[in-house]
Amino acid sequence: MMAAIEAGKNNKKVLVLEHNSEIGHKILISGGGRCNFTNIYASPENYISSNPHFIRSAFSEYTPSDFISLVEKYDIEYYEKKLGQIFCRKSSKQIINLLIDEAELYNVEIKTSTKVNDVNKLEDCYEVLTDNGYNISNKLVIACGGLSFPKKGATDLGYRIAKKFNHKIIATYPALVPFVLPVPQMKKLSELSGISFDSNISLIFNNKPRSKNKKINFSENVLITHKGMSGPAILQISSYWQKGDNLKIKIEPNLDIEKLLEDNSKSNKELRLLLADLVSQRFADYLCYELNIHKPINQLSKKDKVKIIDLINNFIVTPIETEGYAKAEVTIGGVDTKELNQKTMESLKHKGLYFIGEVVDVTGWLGGYNFQWAWSSGYVCGKSIS
Numbered sequence: 001m002m003a004a005i006e007a008g009k010n011n012k013k014v015l016v017l018e019h020n021s022e023i024g025h026k027i028l029i030s031g032g033g034r035c036n037f038t039n040i041y042a043s044p045e046n047y048i049s050s051n052p053h054f055i056r057s058a059f060s061e062y063t064p065s066d067f068i069s070l071v072e073k074y075d076i077e078y079y080e081k082k083l084g085q086i087f088c089r090k091s092s093k094q095i096i097n098l099l100i101d102e103a104e105l106y107n108v109e110i111k112t113s114t115k116v117n118d119v120n121k122l123e124d125c126y127e128v129l130t131d132n133g134y135n136i137s138n139k140l141v142i143a144c145g146g147l148s149f150p151k152k153g154a155t156d157l158g159y160r161i162a163k164k165f166n167h168k169i170i171a172t173y174p175a176l177v178p179f180v181l182p183v184p185q186m187k188k189l190s191e192l193s194g195i196s197f198d199s200n201i202s203l204i205f206n207n208k209p210r211s212k213n214k215k216i217n218f219s220e221n222v223l224i225t226h227k228g229m230s231g232p233a234i235l236q237i238s239s240y241w242q243k244g245d246n247l248k249i250k251i252e253p254n255l256d257i258e259k260l261l262e263d264n265s266k267s268n269k270e271l272r273l274l275l276a277d278l279v280s281q282r283f284a285d286y287l288c289y290e291l292n293i294h295k296p297i298n299q300l301s302k303k304d305k306v307k308i309i310d311l312i313n314n315f316i317v318t319p320i321e322t323e324g325y326a327k328a329e330v331t332i333g334g335v336d337t338k339e340l341n342q343k344t345m346e347s348l349k350h351k352g353l354y355f356i357g358e359v360v361d362v363t364g365w366l367g368g369y370n371f372q373w374a375w376s377s378g379y380v381c382g383k384s385i386s
Ligand SMILES: Cc1cc2nc3c(=O)[nH]c(=O)nc-3n(C[C@H](O)[C@H](O)[C@H](O)COP(=O)(O)OP(=O)(O)OC[C@H]3O[C@@H](n4cnc5c(N)ncnc54)[C@H](O)[C@@H]3O)c2cc1C
Pocket: 017, 018, 019, 020, 023, 024, 025, 026, 027, 029, 030, 031, 032, 035, 036, 037, 038, 114, 115, 116, 117, 143, 144, 145, 146, 148, 149, 152, 153, 154, 155, 156, 157, 328, 329, 330, 356, 357, 358, 359, 367, 368, 369, 370, 371, 372, 374
């Protein structure tokens, strides 16, 4: 839609093809219905890609402030929730309406309920085969997203087209996705389903060598689910997780457990009640059960205290898998940026063919980064079509 609007501004005849009955199904469900449409701090560090610096050019042309200005043009109320994450105050639908209204302004035609099945290159143009016949165009923009959330319309079309045109695909994985824990651990944790706590979460890598072994950690909420773990901290770390990696969780990182035990060393309060000052009572009971320590604080041995501090500061979890594309907000990997022009998103192999948004090997953190990439890459692409 962004690319279509910009190309429309250049007086190009633009047709958007969408197989759902409306555009923007992911926008609608994003941000809990309030679309976290950008992040004011978006920079290459917040993106996972074989070349995170690829985004620099598009981001310098079209910034989070540029999209915010567009939102203001349509009088859409917005607010910063936290960490630079900008949400609609009312509804995600407003962002969809904004895109439709802008498109209309520049005579962009939108054909919904039209599934694209294949693309062919003819002599000097592209032929797009759909369920409703075919279309011919000398410029073709592939903006059909990743594999995540197939029930909202995601397909592998973008990757299929890229492969057909000899583009390299960086291996794809579900990302920003909840984890499934092993059954024995889940048996113990499942009663805590629905409980959340603050955390600092990092990865203990398995033994496989990693090219970028830099320390990755996130300080956000963890949510215990009936299958394993979710919540912002878990979703963020999932983008870096590989099978065999452990999660190292510091529970309630703003509280110093060592000091808390010290300050209460003379208290006859039960440990489970003291821990309930940190986390919910149900979670505190689980921690005491894991520790097998059921006594008042003034009766804790030195060894007990070491065990308690270690469990709170180094709670180790080994996920067996993620919940997959069905529950992943995004898809890591995609069309290799090395084969795209960073200023226009045009294929370096096929003139007039462009790839933008999530289908490209650029994946943002949780927090508005993915939409900003969609806006920025769409903008530079559409603008270059003149
Ligand atoms: C639950 C959820 C919540 C999210 N929340 C946020 C958030 O708050 N902030 C954020 O920044 N990001 C969020 N994201 C990620 C964000 O939605 C995507 O990164 C973004 O939508 C990618 O834009 P895109 O235009 O590349 O692809 P998409 O938005 O996926 O659009 C691609 C379109 O192509 C259509 N299509 C696919 N195949 C075909 C075909 N064969 N024929 C015709 N049409 C086809 C699809 O139906 C779809 O409408 C969320 C994702 C999910 C799943």
